[in-house]
Amino acid sequence: MRYGRSAALAVTGMLALTACGGSDGDDSGAAASDKPRIKLVINGGLGDKSFFDSAYEGLKQAEKDLGYELKVVELGSDRTKWEPGFEDAASADDYDILAAGTFDVTEYIGELAPEFPDKKFWVFDAPVDYSGKNGTCSNKCENVYSVTFKQNEGGYLAGFLAERLVAEKALKGTESQNKVGVIGGVKIPVIEDFVVGFKAGFKDAGGKNSDVLVQYVGGDKPFGDPAKGKEISTSMYGQGAALVWPVAGLSGLGTFESAVTTKRYTFGVDSNQYQTLTDQAQKDTVVTSILKNVGNALVKAAEADQKGSLKYGAVDTVGLAEDAVGYVNDEHFRELVPEKIRTEVQEAADKVKSGSVTVPSAF
Amino acid sequence: MSSVLDVVLSSAFLAAVLRVATPYLLAAFGGLVAERAGVSNIALEGQMLSAACTGALVAGYSGSVAAGAVCGVAVATLLGVLLAALRLELGADAIIAGIGINLLASGATAYAVYTLLDDKGGTSGLKSGTLPTVTLPGIESIPVVGDVLSGQNLITWLAFLVAPFVAWLFYRTRFGFHLRAVGEMPDAAASVGIPVRRVQYAGLALSGALAGLAGVFLSMGYVSFFVRDMTAGRGFIALAAVFLGGLRPWGVFLAALGFGAAEALAVQLGTLDVPPQLVSTIPYAMTLVALAVYAWRRKRRGTTTEVAASL
Numbered sequence: 001m002r003y004g005r006s007a008a009l010a011v012t013g014m015l016a017l018t019a020c021g022g023s024d025g026d027d028s029g030a031a032a033s034d035k036p037r038i039k040l041v042i043n044g045g046l047g048d049k050s051f052f053d054s055a056y057e058g059l060k061q062a063e064k065d066l067g068y069e070l071k072v073v074e075l076g077s078d079r080t081k082w083e084p085g086f087e088d089a090a091s092a093d094d095y096d097i098l099a100a101g102t103f104d105v106t107e108y109i110g111e112l113a114p115e116f117p118d119k120k121f122w123v124f125d126a127p128v129d130y131s132g133k134n135g136t137c138s139n140k141c142e143n144v145y146s147v148t149f150k151q152n153e154g155g156y157l158a159g160f161l162a163e164r165l166v167a168e169k170a171l172k173g174t175e176s177q178n179k180v181g182v183i184g185g186v187k188i189p190v191i192e193d194f195v196v197g198f199k200a201g202f203k204d205a206g207g208k209n210s211d212v213l214v215q216y217v218g219g220d221k222p223f224g225d226p227a228k229g230k231e232i233s234t235s236m237y238g239q240g241a242a243l244v245w246p247v248a249g250l251s252g253l254g255t256f257e258s259a260v261t262t263k264r265y266t267f268g269v270d271s272n273q274y275q276t277l278t279d280q281a282q283k284d285t286v287v288t289s290i291l292k293n294v295g296n297a298l299v300k301a302a303e304a305d306q307k308g309s310l311k312y313g314a315v316d317t318v319g320l321a322e323d324a325v326g327y328v329n330d331e332h333f334r335e336l337v338p339e340k341i342r343t344e345v346q347e348a349a350d351k352v353k354s355g356s357v358t359v360p361s362a363f
Numbered sequence: 364m365s366s367v368l369d370v371v372l373s374s375a376f377l378a379a380v381l382r383v384a385t386p387y388l389l390a391a392f393g394g395l396v397a398e399r400a401g402v403s404n405i406a407l408e409g410q411m412l413s414a415a416c417t418g419a420l421v422a423g424y425s426g427s428v429a430a431g432a433v434c435g436v437a438v439a440t441l442l443g444v445l446l447a448a449l450r451l452e453l454g455a456d457a458i459i460a461g462i463g464i465n466l467l468a469s470g471a472t473a474y475a476v477y478t479l480l481d482d483k484g485g486t487s488g489l490k491s492g493t494l495p496t497v498t499l500p501g502i503e504s505i506p507v508v509g510d511v512l513s514g515q516n517l518i519t520w521l522a523f524l525v526a527p528f529v530a531w532l533f534y535r536t537r538f539g540f541h542l543r544a545v546g547e548m549p550d551a552a553a554s555v556g557i558p559v560r561r562v563q564y565a566g567l568a569l570s571g572a573l574a575g576l577a578g579v580f581l582s583m584g585y586v587s588f589f590v591r592d593m594t595a596g597r598g599f600i601a602l603a604a605v606f607l608g609g610l611r612p613w614g615v616f617l618a619a620l621g622f623g624a625a626e627a628l629a630v631q632l633g634t635l636d637v638p639p640q641l642v643s644t645i646p647y648a649m650t651l652v653a654l655a656v657y658a659w660r661r662k663r664r665g666t667t668t669e670v671a672a673s674l
Contacts, residue, residue: 045473045591047483074483077592187640215633218643220596227386227585227593231379231630238375239634250590253487257586278488 036305037069038062039095043082043105045074048223048249050270051294055101055124058295062302071095077224083108090116097305099298101125103190110136113144120312122301124294125149125190127315142313145305147297150319151190153352154290155197156359157320157327158245158267159212160348161288162198163205164341165265166242171287171336173263174242181213181236183229183255185222185248192362194247194269194290200360201348213241216248223249230254237262243287245269259285265336270294272328287336289328297324321353370631374510379630381511381519382585384623386411386577386594388522390601391619392529393573395612397443398605399533400566401546405461406446407574408598409468410439414578416472416486419589420479423489431583432494436575442468443571447564465598473591485590486582493587494518494579516584518576525573530612542566574598600650607653609660618653625649 040059042052056072063070071094075085086108090098098119100109103126110128113121120143121128127146129137137144162180169175182198184191195214202212213236217228229251233244237258243265246252252269259266260281268274268289277283297318304310318324327333327345334342351357370376390407397404404410414435422431442464449460477483496514503509533539544552545562553559577597582589600622608615625646632642 045483047477047485047591049484049487181634213634215630216643218629218640219646221592224590224592225595226588226590227581228595228626228630230586231383231627232633235375235379235630236634250484250487253485253588253590254586279490 035067035069036097037071037095038097038099038302039071039073039089041073041075041086041089041098041100041105043075043079043085043100043102044077046072049273049276050249051101051125051292054271054293054295055099055298056295058298059099059302061295061299066299066302066306068302077221079104086112090119096120097122099124101294103188107136109144110141113137113141114139117143119143120305121145122147122298124297130313130315140313145301145310145312146315147301148315148317149292149294149297150193150317150325150359150361151292152193152197152200152359152361153320154292154325154327155194156201156204156352156357157345157349158194158288158290159198159201159203159207160205161201161327161337161341161345162243162245162267163202163207164344165287165337166211167206168338168341170338170341171242171265174265177240177242177264179211179213179236179240179242181215181233181239181241181244183232183236183244183246183248183252184214184216185251186218187216189362191216191247196362197359198245204348204357205344213239217251221251223251225251226254226257228254230258233258234262237264243267245290256282256285268328272330274328274330274332283332286332288330288333291326291328293324293326297322319352320349370635371628374507376627376631377507377511378515379627380620380624381515381523383627383630384620385516385519385522385580385584386597387601387604387619387622388616389518389525389577389580390574390598391604391608391615392525392612393570393577394602394605395608395610395615396529396542396566396573397570398610399546400542400563400570401549402447402450402457402563402567403461404443404446404567404570404574405458405602406442406464406468406598407570407577407601408594408596409461409465410442410571410574411578411581411594411598412465412468412472412592413442414439414575415582415593416475416578416589418579419486419489419491419582419587420475422583423486423491428492428494428583431491432579435579435583436572439575439578440568440572443567443569443574444564446571447567451560451563469592472589476589476591483591485588485593487588487590489588491583491587493583516580518580518584521576522580526612526616533612538562538565574601577601600646603650603653606657607650609657621653622646622649 059070062068073089075082090112099122101124106126106128109121109123123146128141128144130141132140215232233255236244244255245267246255247269265287266285268286270292272289274283274286417438418431418435421434422428449455450457494517497517497520498513503513541557541562545559549559604618608618629642629645
């Protein structure tokens with residue numbers, strides 16, 4: 001019995017090792033070269049078809065066009081492995097720039113950056129605490145570049161477009177529906193920023209906020225539970241939503257299925273989901289996608305860093321004006337959306353860009 | 364408040380309860396069979412996940428939904444047998460072996476999908492289809508009931524037939540009698556000639572198969588693709604339903620249905636002006652309350668021997 005228990009423990013340990021084996025990244029980092037080496041540390045996994053994939057694509061482009069060397073480490077979705085994972089990644093001397101994203105990593109980077117002052121850190125989608133007053137960033141994070149996105153501006157355009165589509169009864173088969181839905185993964189500032197922007201846009205276009213249904217997936221895997229995403233979408237369509245916009249990673253995939261069965265519409269998020277989806281019936285439900293171009297922002301950072309003009313020790317906030325946020329205006333969009341509405345949305349975008357309209361934010 | 368009542372009484376809500384409860388019901392009965400056979404199956408989560416992944420992959424590559432479902436259930440059954448072998452042959456602790464299987468399933472499914480499809484997220488790029496929906500002739504014309512039942516997935520129907528099936532198996536068949544005897548007191552069962560190991564192997568295989576059906580429902584009924592770790596803790600909630608149901612078929616049935624209703628309610632209430640954090644705690648709060656009630660009932664009955672046996 002005693003032997004059996006330890007044998008089982010050993011087996012479990014081995015299984016655990018196998019399970020995490022994938023996260024070591026490719027160890028191609030051979031001999032010393034003059035190329036600047038970027039290490040992308042992901043607190044999650046690739047394959048989300050939006051956020052992390054976009055960051056990865058951007059850095060791959062930097063590798064190809066700008067002569068960087070890229071290495072990727074995936075830490076998986078188990079939060080308890082993140083802090084040690086970042087410590088390991090930062091203390092290995094196989095990189096010059098460590099890139100990481102989301103609000104969750106700001107604390108780790110804030111602690112590691114002062115420890116490794118000769119390394120550079122890039123944080124996307126959230127700023128580290130540059131004040132240095134709350135226990136992190138004891139060197140004021142002079143070696144950290146943060147970039148954040150005005151996703152509220154993207155949300156604003158989505159809300160504006162949604163209101164126009166519903167008010168003008170422009171979407172075939174939804175003429176009797178007057179509501180729209182937004183599904184967030186979980187109620188955190190970054191997701192709320194999309195929602196706040198959406199509501200503002202919907203209102204500015206002439207709609208009532210009570211016609212915007214908002215709901216969160218929550219639970220164990222808020223960004224990876226498509227079954228629950230589908231259930232919520234079905235409920236929203238049942239309550240009279242003409243279109244639903246999922247801002248919930250892979251949970252959002254359930255929305256596209258639900259839209260096909262209920263014959264309604266969707267918006268995509270982060271990347272052009274008309275392209276990333278494979279099923280034609282699902283593609284056809286996607287009116288447009290609200291882009292949050294993480295990858296593009298990283299390419300720009302890489303370009304600026306090469307010229308020595310990247311601002312370390314400060315936050316860079318990019319939005320519609322910098323093309324870091326936007327909406328997809330492709331053939332499918334032009335097919336579904338009448339010209340009048342397209343012009344109105346473009347005008348709204350121009351107003352945000354020029355600063356004559358300020359979109360409220362959740363931050 | 365009236366809007367909450369409207370929601371709860373709508374046929375759309377009742378239909379959602381059936382859908383949401385399906386994986387809980389199947390997995391909970393899987394857990395019940397194992398528990399009554401004397402081995403806790405904490406690997407329900409991993410068995411569901413493996414079945415969901417296998418089902419979507421096989422259906423996608425072979426073009427046959429039926430083949431996908433059969434293979435998915437088969438893999439989960441094998442994992443049930445694996446758990447039995449670790450416990451019975453090597454004397455491993457069932458809980459630790461179960462955790463091992465869960466870790467294996469999480470890693471292996473992600474690895475398989477990545478190897479085959481070069482996608483680290485899931486199989487959404489693979490067209491794999493769903494199992495057919497079933498509508499009994501004439502049922503659509505019945506008000507409310509018709510709306511609730513028509514168009515439900517084949518596996519949802521099966522899930523609701525599992526309760527009477529397991530009740531019949533436990534109390535009306537020789538195998539069920541042996542299974543319960545083995546779970547209560549293996550030595551006594553062995554002394555009267557019941558093949559203890561064989562019964563436990565069969566029990567855990569059946570347990571895995573039921574969890575497998577739950578998994579296949581997720582990736583081939585609820586939605587039509589697999590996503591990494593898409594079971595999202597449903598196996599553990601099912602396990603809670605096993606104990607809340609007092610290890611009895613109809614008790615487990617009600618408990619699993621209750622969890623389904625709680626989650627469906629959370630979905631329906633989500634758009635009302637209730638804080639989402641509060642709404643999403645409903646199923647979990649219910650689990651805690653359920654376990655507390657269960658422990659309290661146990662204590663009152665003072666059946667400590669039963670507790671010892673079930674461990």
